Amino acid sequence: MRPLPLWRHEVQRAGWTALLTPPLAVAAPLLIAFVDAGASASDREIAQNFFGALEMGVPLAAGIGAASLVGRDPAAELLLTTPEGYRAVLLRRLAVTVGWAALMAVLLAGTMVATGWWARWPANHGPLVGQLIWLAPTLGLATLGFLAGAAFRGPAAAGGLVAICWLVQQIFAETVQEQGWSRLLYLFATTRGTVPADWTANRITLIAAAAVFAAVAWPLLGRTERLLPEVTE
Amino acid sequence: MNEQLVEYAAGSLGQADRARVEEHLAGCADCRADLAGWALLAEAAGTAAAPPGPDLVRGALLRSALVEPEPVTRRPAWFSLSLVLAEARLVRVSVLVASALVMALGVVMAAMPAAYDGWAGDVLALVAPVVAAAGVAGVHGPRRDPAFEVVAATPTSPRLILLTRIALVFAYDLVLALAASGVVAAVGADPSGVRELIAAWLGPMALLSALSLVLVVWVGADIALGVAVVLWALRVLAGGVLVDVGGVLDVVRAAWSTNLATVLTAAGLLAVAMILAGRGEPLRRSRATHLL
Numbered sequence: 001m002r003p004l005p006l007w008r009h010e011v012q013r014a015g016w017t018a019l020l021t022p023p024l025a026v027a028a029p030l031l032i033a034f035v036d037a038g039a040s041a042s043d044r045e046i047a048q049n050f051f052g053a054l055e056m057g058v059p060l061a062a063g064i065g066a067a068s069l070v071g072r073d074p075a076a077e078l079l080l081t082t083p084e085g086y087r088a089v090l091l092r093r094l095a096v097t098v099g100w101a102a103l104m105a106v107l108l109a110g111t112m113v114a115t116g117w118w119a120r121w122p123a124n125h126g127p128l129v130g131q132l133i134w135l136a137p138t139l140g141l142a143t144l145g146f147l148a149g150a151a152f153r154g155p156a157a158a159g160g161l162v163a164i165c166w167l168v169q170q171i172f173a174e175t176v177q178e179q180g181w182s183r184l185l186y187l188f189a190t191t192r193g194t195v196p197a198d199w200t201a202n203r204i205t206l207i208a209a210a211a212v213f214a215a216v217a218w219p220l221l222g223r224t225e226r227l228l229p230e231v232t233e
Numbered sequence: 234m235n236e237q238l239v240e241y242a243a244g245s246l247g248q249a250d251r252a253r254v255e256e257h258l259a260g261c262a263d264c265r266a267d268l269a270g271w272a273l274l275a276e277a278a279g280t281a282a283a284p285p286g287p288d289l290v291r292g293a294l295l296r297s298a299l300v301e302p303e304p305v306t307r308r309p310a311w312f313s314l315s316l317v318l319a320e321a322r323l324v325r326v327s328v329l330v331a332s333a334l335v336m337a338l339g340v341v342m343a344a345m346p347a348a349y350d351g352w353a354g355d356v357l358a359l360v361a362p363v364v365a366a367a368g369v370a371g372v373h374g375p376r377r378d379p380a381f382e383v384v385a386a387t388p389t390s391p392r393l394i395l396l397t398r399i400a401l402v403f404a405y406d407l408v409l410a411l412a413a414s415g416v417v418a419a420v421g422a423d424p425s426g427v428r429e430l431i432a433a434w435l436g437p438m439a440l441l442s443a444l445s446l447v448l449v450v451w452v453g454a455d456i457a458l459g460v461a462v463v464l465w466a467l468r469v470l471a472g473g474v475l476v477d478v479g480g481v482l483d484v485v486r487a488a489w490s491t492n493l494a495t496v497l498t499a500a501g502l503l504a505v506a507m508i509l510a511g512r513g514e515p516l517r518r519s520r521a522t523h524l525l
Contacts, residue, residue, distance in 0.1 A: 016455035024463040029470070035479030045476040052475050057466065064462050068455070071327075156371060157331035163363060163462070164338050170469050171342070171356065192474065 010092045013073065017155075018065030018097040022104045025057030030108070047121040050112055051191045054105055054134040059187060060166050062101035063141030067158035069093050070149035070221075080224055087221040090146075098142045105134040123190055125199065136206035137187040141166065143213035150220040185209065238264060242271035316389070320398045323380050328371050329405060332364050336409045339364075343413070344422040353423035354433030357413060358489065359469055361434040365406040366445040366461040370454045372398050395450070395510045403442055410434055436491030436499075441465070443502035450509045 011019070033049040069090055073079070079086050112118040113127045124130050141162055148158035169176055169187050176182045183189075183198055184205040194202060220226065240246045241254045258265050339360030343353040384394055414430040417423055423430055441461055448457035467475075468489045471482035488495060 016453060017459045020456055021459040021462060024459060025466065028463055028467055029475060032475055032477060032479065032481045035481050036476060039479040041476060041478035045478065048476050052470065056470065056474070060462070060466055061459075064459070068458070152327070152331075154325075154327045154331075156325070156328045156367065157334065159367065159458070159462075160331045160335040160364070163465075164335060166466075167359060167469060168342065170474065171348075171359075171472075 007092070007096070010089070010096050013075075014065070014093045014096045014100075015068055015072070017068040018093075019100060021061035021065055022058060022101040025061040026053050026104045026108055029053035029057055043117075043120045044122075047112075047117055048191060050108070050117055051121050051124075051133065054108060055137060055188055055191045056166075056170075058101050058105045058134050059137035059141040060162070061104075062098055062138045063145040063162035063166065064159050065097040065101065065145070066094055066142040067145030067149050067162050068155040069097065069146065070158070071152075071154035085222075086224045087218075090221055094142070094146050098138065101138055101142070102135070105138065106131075109134070123193075123196070123199070125190075129200075132203040132207075133190045136203040136210075139210035140187065140206040140213075143210040143217065147213045147217040147220070150217045150226075153226055235267065238268050239271055242268060242275045244275075316393070316397050317401065320394065321401055323384075324372060324398065324401060324405075328368055328402075332368050332406055333409060335364050336360060336406075336413050340413045340416050343417045344420050347422065351423075351425070351433075353417045354425070354430050355472070357410065357417065357430060358433040358437055359465070361406070361410040361413070362437040362441040362489075363461065363465045364409070365403060365438045366441040366465070367458060368402045368406055369399060369442045369445045370449055370457040370461065372402050372449075392507050392510050396507060399446060406438070406442075410438065432491045434491075436495040437468075437489045439499040440488060440495045440502075443499040443506070446506040447502050447509070450506045 029049045029052050033046045036046050036049065076086070079089055109118070109127075109131060118124050118127055118130070125133065144165065145158055145162040148161045149155060152158050166187070173188065173192050176186050177194055183194055184202050186194060186202060187206070189199055189202045237246065237250060237254050241251065246254065258268065339357060342360075343356040347353065385391065411431065414427050418427045418430060441464065444464075445457045445461045448460055464485070467482070467485050471477065471485050475482060477483070
């Protein structure tokens with residue numbers, strides 16, 4: 001199959017959870033920010049919601065979308081009979097899911113840079129390096145969801161794990177930041193604060209964690225019979 | 234000539250054609266042999282019993298008018314129980330296990346040292362609704378239900394089947410949440426008592442599940458799950474992470490509580506889902522065979 005029809009097909013098979021959640025996750029905080037702007041909120045307060053959409057909304061959407069990729073494909077058995085490995089198919093769908101969430105983030109971030117809203121948040125880290133604000137937690141949660149999907153063989157437990165991880169970091173924000181190691185794995189270091197000197201290390205650690213999650217998922221996805229729903233080994 | 238031989242044997246040819254066939258037969262031995270075969274067939278057909286005439290139809294109509302119709306077969310008393318047991322077998326075990334695990338994690342978080350008054354109730358109010366909504370999102374539709382086509386072909390109403398399955402899943406999540414509240418109260422994590430804990434999550438759980446159900450029936454499970462996750466995330470962020478000068482999140486907070494409005498809205502959404510579930514042919518609906 002030629003590349004373009006192949007990727008168009010994978011976009012269709014990624015599912016609405018992966019495609020609809022990122023724009024909704026970006027749109028909801030944006031709506032609140034616009035209403036706040038009409039209610040005479042300060043620039044910093046409005047910018048906080050913009051950055052919240054980037055650092056909290058986009059990663060959660062990507063994580064839930066990635067967690068929904070394994071175990072719900074009605075054509076999984078058919079794909080397993082084709083010469084191309086099922087792992088490659090799932091990786092393409094992960095790329096579609098993360099890529100779509102990244103596109104939403106880049107559009108929002110680009111608009112913020114162009115309109116000057118990016119500079120109104122004190123810890124913005126510049127328009128280039130600052131893209132790690134959304135990129136690092138997005139990669140972290142998406143690969144965690146993907147790995148959980150491969151390990152649990154279904155979207156229900158995997159999505160639950162991603163949601164709980166996101167929730168724990170929200171409601172135990174202060175506790176997570178008390179220890180050095182957990183501070184490095186904190187997803188919301190930009191909008192909910194961290195030790196300033198730790199920010200870059202935090203982002204690099206999240207990306208490294210994403211690489212580890214992907215490396216662990218790789219052999220699990222290679223055992224394709226595990227990915228079939230309702231099949232016991 | 235062969236076709237005319239058939240009609241000749243049946244005696245249905247006109248005079249001119251009949252003369253022409255006879256002239257041909259006088260000089261063609263093959264056609265004479267064929268004619269002998271057709272004549273045998275015509276003779277056999279002539280001895281067959283005549284088809285039933287109008288008397289048969291009249292007799293059937295008269296009988297149906299005079300004889301009382303057979304009484305409508307009532308469903309046996311154990312039908313409801315059988316339906317519940319049959320539907321219980323179709324709920325995926327992975328969904329039940331995942332729900333229990335997530336709720337257990339919620340209990341652990343709620344039982345941790347309270348950051349403020351009402352902490353445990355707030356944690357359960359964040360965990361229980363999303364567990365129930367995700368469970369409801371996974372029980373209906375051709376892509377989530379392994380027996381969707383078979384069930385759609387049965388004479389049992391699709392509304393009854395959907396209602397039974399939703400009741401099963403929701404009841405399971407309700408029991409989980411009640412047990413979680415009991416455990417949290419038992420370990421003394423919330424001094425306000427079990428009733429206050431239940432009130433914290435019951436309304437939002439019913440509302441988010443009902444909204445998820447409408448979306449599942451209307452547009453599909455994936456969209457229902459996506460919308461439920463975004464609404465849930467908004468409620469989490471409404472706890473002070475997002476700035477809300479305009480009061481948008483006040484609406485979210487108001488909807489995320491147990492009161493008459495949330496219960497009535499949930500009931501209304503459930504009714505809408507039941508109406509939508511009975512409309513149209515489930516397997517011929519738009520995009521039944523194309524995923525997007």
